[in-house]
Amino acid sequence: MEIIRFEDVRKDYPLGKVVVPALKGVSFGIQEGEFSAIAGPSGSGKTTLLNLIGCVDTATSGKVEVAGRDTASLSDSVLTGLRLNTLGFIFQSFNLIPVLDVYDNVEFPLLLKGDLEKAGRRARVLKYVEKVGLKDHLRHRPNELSGGQRQRVAIARALVSHPRLVLADEPTANLDSATGESIIALMKAMNREENTTFLFSTHDQKILSQARRVIRLHDGRVESDTAGEAARAS
Amino acid sequence: MLLKLALRNLLARRLRALVVGSVVAFGSFLAVLGGSFVTSLTASLRSSLTRSIVGDIQVYSDQAKDAFSLFGSGFSGMPDIGHIANFLELKKSLMARFPEIRAMVPQGVNVAMYSAGNILDVKLAELRKSFADPSYPAGKRRDLEAHLRAIVAATGQNYRDNLVANGLVGPKDEKKDEANLARARNPAFWAGFDGNPDPKLEFLENNIAPLIFEDHWLNLMYMGTIPHQMQEAFPQIQIVRGRMIPQGSRGILINEYVYQNAIKDQVAVRLDQMRDAIRDDHQTFASSEALRQKASANVSQVGDILTELSPSGASGLEADLNGLLGPAGEGRDLRSRLKLFFDMDDGNFQQRYGFFYRCVAPRIVLYRLKVGDVFPLTSYAQSGFSKSVNMKIWGTFRFSNFEHSPLAGVFNLMDMASFRDLYGFITPRRRAEQAALEAQMLKEDSSLDESQKDFAELFTHKKREASPAGSVPARVPESRRELAGDKARQRAVYSQAVSDEAMEDGPCLNAAIVLKSPDQAGRLIPAINAYSKSRGLGVRAVGWEQASGVLGQIAGVVKWLLTGFIAIIFLVGAFIIQNAMFMATMERTVEIGTMRAIGAKRDFIQKLIFAETAALSIVFSALGVALGLAAVLWLGRVGIPAPNLQMSFLFSGSRLYLRVGPAMPLVVLALTVLLSLGASLYPAWRANQVAPIRAMQHE
Ligand SMILES: Nc1ncnc2c1ncn2[C@@H]1O[C@H](COP(=O)(O)OP(=O)(O)OP(=O)(O)O)[C@@H](O)[C@H]1O
Numbered sequence: 001m002e003i004i005r006f007e008d009v010r011k012d013y014p015l016g017k018v019v020v021p022a023l024k025g026v027s028f029g030i031q032e033g034e035f036s037a038i039a040g041p042s043g044s045g046k047t048t049l050l051n052l053i054g055c056v057d058t059a060t061s062g063k064v065e066v067a068g069r070d071t072a073s074l075s076d077s078v079l080t081g082l083r084l085n086t087l088g089f090i091f092q093s094f095n096l097i098p099v100l101d102v103y104d105n106v107e108f109p110l111l112l113k114g115d116l117e118k119a120g121r122r123a124r125v126l127k128y129v130e131k132v133g134l135k136d137h138l139r140h141r142p143n144e145l146s147g148g149q150r151q152r153v154a155i156a157r158a159l160v161s162h163p164r165l166v167l168a169d170e171p172t173a174n175l176d177s178a179t180g181e182s183i184i185a186l187m188k189a190m191n192r193e194e195n196t197t198f199l200f201s202t203h204d205q206k207i208l209s210q211a212r213r214v215i216r217l218h219d220g221r222v223e224s225d226t227a228g229e230a231a232r233a234s
Numbered sequence: 235m236l237l238k239l240a241l242r243n244l245l246a247r248r249l250r251a252l253v254v255g256s257v258v259a260f261g262s263f264l265a266v267l268g269g270s271f272v273t274s275l276t277a278s279l280r281s282s283l284t285r286s287i288v289g290d291i292q293v294y295s296d297q298a299k300d301a302f303s304l305f306g307s308g309f310s311g312m313p314d315i316g317h318i319a320n321f322l323e324l325k326k327s328l329m330a331r332f333p334e335i336r337a338m339v340p341q342g343v344n345v346a347m348y349s350a351g352n353i354l355d356v357k358l359a360e361l362r363k364s365f366a367d368p369s370y371p372a373g374k375r376r377d378l379e380a381h382l383r384a385i386v387a388a389t390g391q392n393y394r395d396n397l398v399a400n401g402l403v404g405p406k407d408e409k410k411d412e413a414n415l416a417r418a419r420n421p422a423f424w425a426g427f428d429g430n431p432d433p434k435l436e437f438l439e440n441n442i443a444p445l446i447f448e449d450h451w452l453n454l455m456y457m458g459t460i461p462h463q464m465q466e467a468f469p470q471i472q473i474v475r476g477r478m479i480p481q482g483s484r485g486i487l488i489n490e491y492v493y494q495n496a497i498k499d500q501v502a503v504r505l506d507q508m509r510d511a512i513r514d515d516h517q518t519f520a521s522s523e524a525l526r527q528k529a530s531a532n533v534s535q536v537g538d539i540l541t542e543l544s545p546s547g548a549s550g551l552e553a554d555l556n557g558l559l560g561p562a563g564e565g566r567d568l569r570s571r572l573k574l575f576f577d578m579d580d581g582n583f584q585q586r587y588g589f590f591y592r593c594v595a596p597r598i599v600l601y602r603l604k605v606g607d608v609f610p611l612t613s614y615a616q617s618g619f620s621k622s623v624n625m626k627i628w629g630t631f632r633f634s635n636f637e638h639s640p641l642a643g644v645f646n647l648m649d650m651a652s653f654r655d656l657y658g659f660i661t662p663r664r665r666a667e668q669a670a671l672e673a674q675m676l677k678e679d680s681s682l683d684e685s686q687k688d689f690a691e692l693f694t695h696k697k698r699e700a701s702p703a704g705s706v707p708a709r710v711p712e713s714r715r716e717l718a719g720d721k722a723r724q725r726a727v728y729s730q731a732v733s734d735e736a737m738e739d740g741p742c743l744n745a746a747i748v749l750k751s752p753d754q755a756g757r758l759i760p761a762i763n764a765y766s767k768s769r770g771l772g773v774r775a776v777g778w779e780q781a782s783g784v785l786g787q788i789a790g791v792v793k794w795l796l797t798g799f800i801a802i803i804f805l806v807g808a809f810i811i812q813n814a815m816f817m818a819t820m821e822r823t824v825e826i827g828t829m830r831a832i833g834a835k836r837d838f839i840q841k842l843i844f845a846e847t848a849a850l851s852i853v854f855s856a857l858g859v860a861l862g863l864a865a866v867l868w869l870g871r872v873g874i875p876a877p878n879l880q881m882s883f884l885f886s887g888s889r890l891y892l893r894v895g896p897a898m899p900l901v902v903l904a905l906t907v908l909l910s911l912g913a914s915l916y917p918a919w920r921a922n923q924v925a926p927i928r929a930m931q932h933e
């Protein structure tokens with residue numbers, strides 16, 4: 001089953017009087033359970049594409065389907081529900097809530113969902129904080145953490161609610177290669193164990209090599225869509 | 235969670251939270267303080283008025299032309315409020331129907347004048363009294379006679395300078411007056427004076443005293459009522475001198491304030507005022523123009539003091555003054571010595587104040603009227619005719635708590651029978667009594683000539699039968715000579731007995747109702763009005779605020795002023811809150827966008843903003859309310875000093891002690907929080923409009 005479907009998607013950004021085309025007719029589909037990467041040089045449209053899938057932005061034209069639903073036709077509250085229950089989003093610039101510590105930031109989506117009791121939430125939060133290696137920083141605020149640590153909090157926050165689809169915008173950009181790899185390993189394990197679909201953008205060749213499918217963007221168009229090294233290796 | 239986030243957000247922007255919080259706290263503080271001030275002021279004004287004069291409810295004629303006000307309308311004299319035709323019937327009817335009524339007394343306010351007369355009148359009255367009193371010391375009477383002779387001797391000059399020179403006397407009268415003066419100056423007139431003094435006293439009173447120009451008129455505002463019932467109904471009435479007008483008697487009870495300020499010698503009044511200003515307000519002659527002016531006013535009134543001194547009093551005072559000021563130099567007479575004495579300064583005031591009361595006051599007329607005196611009161615109705623009634627002064631009284639307020643001093647108390655006589659009301663009962671009295675008087679006083687008989691008739695109100703309760707035009711006494719005639723006619727009236735029932739059974743202007751429980755006034759007023767309408771009682775009931783006219787409205791005005799002031803503070807506060815929360819929202823668009831992108835509903839964002847405002851306003855409003863309560867409690871113990879006498883009436887004393895009920899702080903708290911939430915409506919709306927995409931837009 002396709003969890004993402006793009007059909008001739010265009011996205012233009014108005015910039016003063018000119019219009020900046022960020023996506024110029026992109027079509028592809030992603031099956032549930034895939035572990036894929038979006039690659040491409042800076043400015044090629046990776047973030048734009050992820051935003052459209054993440055239901056935080058709408059396409060100028062074309063069709064974006066997420067979990068079988070055409071996002072253009074959904075109301076704000078349905079989209080909110082989709083973001084909360086189906087999606088996990090790892091932002092390029094972390095976007096942690098500055099006044100909350102690590103624990104509270106990670107717990108935040110669980111509180112919004114409201115389906116777990118306090119003890120259940122705690123177990124879940126601790127599990128993911130431990131997985132991203134921040135057990136010792138539970139009560140630190142974002143401004144007391146390094147960039148890499150913040151990134152890991154953001155990852156834990158995205159994964160903690162067990163979404164069907166996780167979108168990650170350059171998840172390892174701020175991590176040293178060892179941590180980066182352990183994060184990828186974590187994502188892979190979730191992909192394997194819970195069939196969570198992952199789609200991440202990256203420049204990092206090493207990370208790309210972990211993907212089973214790589215969609216290459218160039219100047220707002222799909223340049224290539226190939227099976228990744230990982231897929232070929234297996 | 236929401237609350238935690240809200241509190242964290244507030245803490246993260248401490249300075250702004252503190253600024254907004256201070257505004258909230260300040261507003262709450264002022265609201266509690268102001269609210270308590272208004273409540274306390276209203277409560278104390280209410281107790282001042284309801285417990286002194288007004289009662290819980292006032293009833294008056296529904297035919298009243300002007301708005302009812304016991305204290306006058308403030309500018310245009312007494313309002314025309316019609317009258318209640320028969321108090322007794324009204325009372326019976328209302329008391330039977332409304333068991334909540336504890337007491338009901340008839341009232342009526344009017345103004346009358348009293349001419350204390352000039353010094354000759356005063357001394358003649360004293361002499362007359364001395365003849366009636368067998369134990370009066372002979373030496374003192376001789377001194378009095380000498381004083382009278384001295385005054386008579388000076389009268390001729392006074393008469394020519396003031397009356398003749400100003401064309402106030404016709405040539406025929408002048409000739410007669412000069413003949414009278416000559417007779418009074420003749421030593422033979424004074425020989426054997428004490429043998430049969432009455433004709434001579436009458437002669438001096440009627441023919442010589444009117445020739446002295448100087449007259450002191452006194453306006454007395456009084457309330458006619460049944461005095462002892464009034465005292466029972468109004469616990470704040472306290473007797474200071476003498477006694478309450480006894481049940482069944484006619485007479486007047488003078489307000490102590492009037493006694494001390496209008497009836498007392500004006501030089502002494504000024505000295506008292508100076509003492510108060512020095513003692514209470516720490517004024518000095520060096521710094522206070524008002525003090526110096528009072529001293530020089532006293533200096534210029536030395537002439538009055540001189541005429542009041544008897545010859546022996548004058549020489550005694552001169553000796554005392556020499557002791558105080560040192561021996562007099564060449565050509566220094568008593569006048570210049572007194573002028574020197576009254577020219578006081580910071581160094582000698584205390585000593586001379588004491589000297590005045592020790593050595594000057596006993597030798598002059600310190601009070602024009604004293605307890606026990608009988609004096610004629612004259613009232614002028616609006617249509618221009620007059621009534622005179624002799625009044626006995628039984629004592630003086632004050633309203634406890636606000637004895638120093640001139641506003642509380644406006645009323646003297648008078649029995650209802652005299653009130654009706656002065657007002658021109660006549661009841662059938664009274665008509666019969668008066669006819670009998672007049673018949674007896676006319677028989678006794680055979681010396682009356684025909685014109686005086688006419689005049690006496692006037693006082694019997696025989697011509698009034700057509701309109702028993704109203705006023706019928708009559709002749710205005712054209713001169714003092716006529717008033718002097720009145721005096722003789724009316725001399726006996728004051729001693730008549732009048733039963734409570736007679737005082738009740740007749741007209742009055744209004745009536746005060748005192749309730750068993752004052753809280754019932756609000757319910758009872760409309761009930762009385764409805765009852766009056768259905769039974770045709772012809773009266774209207776109002777509460778104390780309305781009945782007190784301008785005074786009652788002061789509480790309302792203060793309330794509106796303060797409410798307006800606090801409303802402005804709150805408005806400014808609301809504006810500040812709105813701006814602060816708006817800024818907080820705009821600064822946090824990325825954060826809000828992120829929350830939205832993670833799956834927070836619009837609702838959540840809105841609640842977050844409200845939670846922040848609520849937390850901020852609850853904490854700081856509580857703080858402000860607590861500070862306000864502390865201030866109120868403190869001021870409740872210490873009291874706010876009344877800045878002036880007028881205020882002391884409002885304050886029911888020299889200080890206002892603030893009180894506060896349990897509801898008010900809670901109301902203030904709730905209002906403040908609600909208002910803050912209202913002020914954050916727009917920022918909250920703007921916040922929930924932040925799109926999730928804003929999460930990506932870092933500056
Ligand atoms: N809000 C915006 N307004 C105008 N232009 C935008 C906006 N966001 C992106 N663009 C433009 O759209 C194009 C695609 O940008 P996008 O952020 O998707 O690139 P990217 O591949 O994520 O780059 P990077 O690797 O640097 O993150 C760029 O040319 C960018 O300038």
Ligand SMILES: [Mg+2]
Nearest residue numbers: 046047092169
């Ligand atoms: Mg990007």
